[in-house]
Amino acid sequence: xxxxxxxxxxxxxxxxxxxxxxxxxxSRKAARRQLAEAAAKARTEAAxxxxxxxxxxxxxxxxxxxxAGRPGPASSHNNKIKLPAHRMTTAxxxxxxxxxxxxxxxxxxxxxGRDVHAEASFCFDPFALYGKIEGFTNPNVLLAGVIGQxxxxxxxxxxxxxxxxxxxxxxxxxxxxxxxxxxQALGGTSIALGPGLPGKLNPLDAAxxxxxxxxxxxxxxxxxxxxxxxxSLARTVLGRDLLPMEHTxxxxxxxxxxxxxxxxxxxxxxxxxxxxxNNPDELDRVGGVMSGRLGDASRDLAHAMRRLVHGDLxxxxxxxxxxxxxxxxxxxxxxxxxxxxxxxDTALVLxxxxxxxxMESALxxxxxxxxxxxxxEAWRLMRHPGLLQRMQSQWKLSRGLGIAxxxxxxxxxxxLTAGDAGSRGRALAEGLLADCSTRIIYRxxxxxxxxxxxxxxxxxxxxxxxxxxxxxxxxxxxxxxSFIVQHLLHPHELALFDTDARMH
Numbered sequence: 001x002x003x004x005x006x007x008x009x010x011x012x013x014x015x016x017x018x019x020x021x022x023x024x025x026x027s028r029k030a031a032r033r034q035l036a037e038a039a040a041k042a043r044t045e046a047a048x049x050x051x052x053x054x055x056x057x058x059x060x061x062x063x064x065x066x067x068a069g070r071p072g073p074a075s076s077h078n079n080k081i082k083l084p085a086h087r088m089t090t091a092x093x094x095x096x097x098x099x100x101x102x103x104x105x106x107x108x109x110x111x112x113g114r115d116v117h118a119e120a121s122f123c124f125d126p127f128a129l130y131g132k133i134e135g136f137t138n139p140n141v142l143l144a145g146v147i148g149q150x151x152x153x154x155x156x157x158x159x160x161x162x163x164x165x166x167x168x169x170x171x172x173x174x175x176x177x178x179x180x181x182x183x184q185a186l187g188g189t190s191i192a193l194g195p196g197l198p199g200k201l202n203p204l205d206a207a208x209x210x211x212x213x214x215x216x217x218x219x220x221x222x223x224x225x226x227x228x229x230x231x232s233l234a235r236t237v238l239g240r241d242l243l244p245m246e247h248t249x250x251x252x253x254x255x256x257x258x259x260x261x262x263x264x265x266x267x268x269x270x271x272x273x274x275x276x277x278n279n280p281d282e283l284d285r286v287g288g289v290m291s292g293r294l295g296d297a298s299r300d301l302a303h304a305m306r307r308l309v310h311g312d313l314x315x316x317x318x319x320x321x322x323x324x325x326x327x328x329x330x331x332x333x334x335x336x337x338x339x340x341x342x343x344x345d346t347a348l349v350l351x352x353x354x355x356x357x358x359m360e361s362a363l364x365x366x367x368x369x370x371x372x373x374x375x376x377e378a379w380r381l382m383r384h385p386g387l388l389q390r391m392q393s394q395w396k397l398s399r400g401l402g403i404a405x406x407x408x409x410x411x412x413x414x415x416l417t418a419g420d421a422g423s424r425g426r427a428l429a430e431g432l433l434a435d436c437s438t439r440i441i442y443r444x445x446x447x448x449x450x451x452x453x454x455x456x457x458x459x460x461x462x463x464x465x466x467x468x469x470x471x472x473x474x475x476x477x478x479x480x481x482s483f484i485v486q487h488l489l490h491p492h493e494l495a496l497f498d499t500d501a502r503m504h
Contacts, residue, residue: 105129105478110161112154113488116473122485124478125165126404126438127370135479136437139404140395144412144452145442150472153497154440154487155374155408156182159331162372169331169372172359173352175380177337185496188331191323193316193351194338201334202321203229203354204268226254228390229357230273230305236349236384237304249298253277256286271309271318277302308354312347317354325358327368332359349384356390363394363401371403378407379414388428395435407432411444412452430455439477443469 023031104115109125126139145151156179159169163186171179180190191199204226209218230250234242242250253276254268261268276282280295309318326332334355339348363371373394381387395405409415415429433439433455444452444466453463462482466475469484476483489497 104483105133105481110158110165112158112485113472114486116484116486122476122483124438124476127402129478130399133479133481137479138395138398138435138437140398140436141404141406141438141440142433142436143406143408143440143442144410144414144444145440145474146410146445148471149442149469149474150487151408151440151442151474152178152376153472153489153493154474155376155406156497157487157489157493158406159372159374160186160493163330167370167372168327168329168368169374170359170363171331171333171374171376172356173348173375173377173381174333174335175337175339175348175377177335179331179333179374179376180335181496183331183333186330188333189323189326189329190333190335192335192338193355194336195312195315197316197338198322200315200319200322201317201355201358202267202269202319203317203357204270205321205358206267207360223254223258225357225360226258226268227251228393229353230254232353232387232390233308233350234301234304236346236353236387237307238300242301243297245294245297246301249277249283249294249301252283252286252294253298256282267320269318269320270305274302274305274309274318277305308350313350316351321358334359346384349381349387352381353387353390356394363403369402371401372406373403374406374408376408379409379411382409382414382429383425385425385428388425388432392428392431392435395432398435407436411448412441412455413448415455416451437479440474441466441477442474443467 104118104120104122105124107121107123108128109123112122112124114120115122126136126141129136130139143151143155160182162169169188171183174180174190177192180192182188183190191201193199193201206222207225209215213221227250231242231247234246234250250273253273256276257268257272261272277298280298283295283298284293307313334352336348336351336355339351359373363373375381375391381391391405391407394401394403397403398405415433416426420426439456441452441456446467449463449467452458452466456477458466462475462477465484469475470486472487472489474485474487476485
């Protein structure tokens with residue numbers, strides 16, 4: 001058996017090319033020194049060559065086109081270049097251009113704050129937007145948000161800033177008395193109603209007749225409004241709709257009271273209506289042969305109306321008005337804070353119904369200009385179909401009357417408390433929402449997201465956004481367009497609108 005000698009392993013390296021194997025250390029050191037000297041010499045020669053001929057070699061060539069640009073039809077002068085249109089789906093566009101933001105509603109209107117996504121100012125005026133944005137069919141606004149997120153500050157600052165545009169602001173129900181300082185700061189009027197207070201309003205006051213309406217037609221309009229008011233009050237107290245004979249009894253009693261008041265030269269009062277309903281013989285006599293037993297059928301109605309005269313609302317709406325309506329006042333508020341602390345909202349709703357009826361004298365004036373009607377704490381009114389019906393009538397006439405209604409609630413689910421699915425109350429509440437082209441949603445609790453998304457048709461991104469909104473930041477949905485807006489307050493506004501003063 002033969003054995004071959006093992007070969008010595010060698011590394012794959014380029015070192016032998018410069019210092020071959022088998023040379024000693026002194027030879028390798030001398031080779032490196034020679035290499036360094038050769039490199040230095042080469043650099044010196046290259047520098048000398050460049051300094052002598054660089055100017056000629058690096059001279060810039062002449063331009064191909066003249067300073068005016070490329071001549072001919074393909075020059076794209078004056079931005080007239082024409083390229084074929086490129087079509088793509090919205091899914092492709094969102095991937096190709098992911099950083100686009102909504103352009104906003106323009107600069108016309110009342111300054112609100114900052115558009116978070118566009119990093120631009122955000123202005124809003126429903127009267128200016130009407131007819132200019134597709135789908136913006138009415139000037140009404142819904143504002144919802146949990147307590148402490150700044151929705152009241154938004155409503156007040158919006159009303160205050162509207163005064164600078166010549167608008168007037170009416171607040172028919174101020175259950176906390178928070179609007180009184182705002183009205184006083186603007187030189188407006190605030191009427192406080194409550195037991196023992198001197199303020200009185202007669203909801204049966206007749207509005208001034210417009211010049212374009214005849215006296216007979218206006219008398220019929222006043223009668224219709226008074227009947228609507230009395231029916232709303234009765235339904236609120238009874239907690240049900242009126243029966244047919246109760247409708248007739250109310251109708252007959254109103255005609256009898258108006259006739260007696262006209263003969264005496266004064267305005268009819270709610271006390272006169274209650275007294276007539278409590279007189280069955282007079283009702284039967286005035287009703288005539290078709291009345292039947294009208295007096296007996298109207299007993300429940302008589303007791304319901306008596307509450308306004310001798311019950312917890314005695315002295316507020318059963319006497320001549322102590323305050324005349326000033327149509328030139330920039331702001332008018334009805335302070336009902338003395339009525340909202342018992343836990344029973346019936347008295348508050350009755351007072352608001354009477355106050356709003358009294359305010360109709362200004363709302364029906366076609367020359368009254370543009371006006372805001374603010375329903376603060378409107379969630380307390382959702383359980384009363386009588387008042388919802390009056391509000392719906394005002395919502396429907398907003399364009400013809402030149403008014404914008406602002407409804408402030410806490411949660412979107414408050415609209416569902418108006419009644420069961422399919423009930424008249426639920427239909428009225430959902431109708432109010434449908435007649436609001438602008439919806440402003442401040443932060444909602446997690447358990448309210450499903451109701452909010454269902455009622456407003458929110459996308460999954462919008463539903464997630466409203467659960468993480470900071471104080472003063474809201475989702476604005478204006479005729480299908482969405483914005484995240486940070487409301488900004490002036491220091492004077494912040495001091496005037498501070499609802500947490502007692503907490504500090």
